[in-house]
Amino acid sequence: MKKVLRYGMVGGGPGSFIGDAHRRAIALDSTAELVAGVFSSHPEKSRQTAEELGVDPSRCYADYREMAERESARPDGIDFVVVVTPNISHYEICKAFLNAGIHVSCDKPATVTYAQAAELEQLAVEKDRLFMVTYTYTGHVTTKYARDLVTSGAIGEVRAVMAEYPQGWLAHEDDHGGKQGEWRCDPARSGGVNCLGDLGTHVENIVADVTGLKIRRVLAKMDVIVPGRVLDDNDSVLVEYENGASGIYWTSQVAIGADNSLRLRVYGSKGTILWFQETPEKITVIDNDGTIREIHRGYGAVTEKAARYGRLPAGHTEGWLEAMGNLYRSFAQCVAAKAGGTFTPDMIDYPTISDGADGLAFVEACLESNRQGNVWVPIKR
The missing domain is CATH 3.30.360.10 (Dihydrodipicolinate Reductase; domain 2)
Structure with missing residues (x-):
């Protein structure tokens, strides 16, 4: 049986369209389970979302820095994080998780400046971590x-x-x-x-x-x-x-x-x-x-x-959600291969942080x- 990956999410609380979409897209292939998160800057809303999603209250964190530190220290910590917050916060959040040794998926645009994106691109190389930017339509x-x-x-x-x-x-x-x-x-x-x-x-x-x-x-x-x-x-x-x-x-x-x-x-x-x-x-x-x-x-x-x-025979319509799911299918395969020591760069079939910097x-x-x-x-x- 294949290993089900564990992921966390920053953002995606009450009323979030894109956070919910990412969760549904990942669920299409059952390759990863949501186990941790900071779902809102408002603690009560974050706890409410965690409860609705079945996330253990002890893994609903006060902020992303605490989440990155504590999840990286756990033997059963997350394999990757999904960042679905407003643009201005992407850089600091992604940087924290890369520094913690955790793979990153971030909604587009990756950051708000080219300099920030280029820094994350270099950091991902230094830390040997995968970084996907979810430009859905390429899926x-x-x-x-x-x-x-x-x-x-x-x-x-x-x-x-x-x-x-x-x-x-x-x-x-x-x-x-x-x-x-x-x-x-x-x-x-x-x-x-x-x-x-x-x-x-x-x-x-x-x-x-x-x-x-x-x-x-x-x-x-x-x-x-x-x-x-x-x-x-x-x-x-x-x-x-x-x-x-x-x-x-x-x-x-x-x-x-x-x-x-x-x-x-x-x-x-x-x-x-x-x-x-x-x-x-x-x-x-x-x-x-x-x-x-x-x-x-x-x-x-x-x-x-x-x-x-x-995913379906002709005439059974596939659309936007399946396209995002296809990006996560490739990303999850690469994350699993990294963990198993079988990863090669030619396996990547999703937009990377280099594409985000472009x-x-x-x-x-x-x-x-x-x-x-x-x-x-x-x-x-």
């Missing part, structure tokens, strides 16, 4: 298949990329989207960027994962549209890649009628790939002769490497471009 079978198509040369050399991620949930004045939106709109908790940090890092990551392209420079226009806001809620970014290809990224939280509309178009010298997050069961491939093929997850046309992440380098270049009046700024990485 879909269809995006993994898209990556395989690009890698195989099926669409030739990538020439242009169009990627967008509009939402409409923050479109109205005096509406900050409840608990989930309030901290994103607050510079003190979000790190001085809203839409680009929340959605733009997803765009940067999925393009990088599918195409393998590295960004050379960006030109960004970051708008504050809704009256009363102080952080960006609509962003347009021109991108130039190291291979000479061009890209256009658009993210928005004020696009009324858009739900969670991440869309990717990759145009190559021999064909095109189209993918839409809200219909993730399929991918459209346009061949050099104009033939349009719609390929659905669950069929033999999907590469074996991507298809192994499928996202912060992208954000900082965009911020600088916007500050300078929308000029080209090189990525410093």
Whole structure:
């Protein structure tokens, strides 16, 4: 029987959408059990959550520092921690657990500055710990298949990329989207960027994962549209890649009628790939002769490497939660392999802290471009 890993969580208390999602995603494969946590900065709320989740009260800690210290000293301590707190706190929390010798999974963006992410990247290497950043959309079978198509040369050399991620949930004045939106709109908790940090890092990551392209420079226009806001809620970014290809990224939280509309178009010298997050069961491939093929997850046309992440037969819809579960499947396998002495880097099939640092380098270049009046700024990485 395989060993069930033990994990702890920082954040994810009452009303937390993302904390609950992480717990459900991990539970899909029953590879890890939640045994410890600091679920809220309010002790009573933290204890309430621990009780609801069946966590031993003695392992519901006062703060993350105590949790890292005490769990690392236990013979049955956690194998990894899941960090699902507002952006501004990610760096200190992740640093504490890495220093305690505990593997880390952190919601995106990894930190609020590139310098912080680069420091965590180096610390993870020094401590020989695994560090996942949960860019969920790279966990879909269809995006993994898209990556395989690009890698195989099926669409030739990538020439242009169009990627967008509009939402409409923050479109109205005096509406900050409840608990989930309030901290994103607050510079003190979000790190001085809203839409680009929340959605733009997803765009940067999925393009990088599918195409393998590295960004050379960006030109960004970051708008504050809704009256009363102080952080960006609509962003347009021109991108130039190291291979000479061009890209256009658009993210928005004020696009009324858009739900969670991440869309990717990759145009190559021999064909095109189209993918839409809200219909993730399929991918459209346009061949050099104009033939349009719609390929659905669950069929033999999907590469074996991507298809192994499928959970249900074709027609039984898989979506966002399963995609996150796929990231945790790979992460848990790597954590177990580390413990068993069988880990090799090629086992990693999830976004790492290096990918998280790339996202912060992208954000900082965009911020600088916007500050300078929308000029080209090189990525410093």
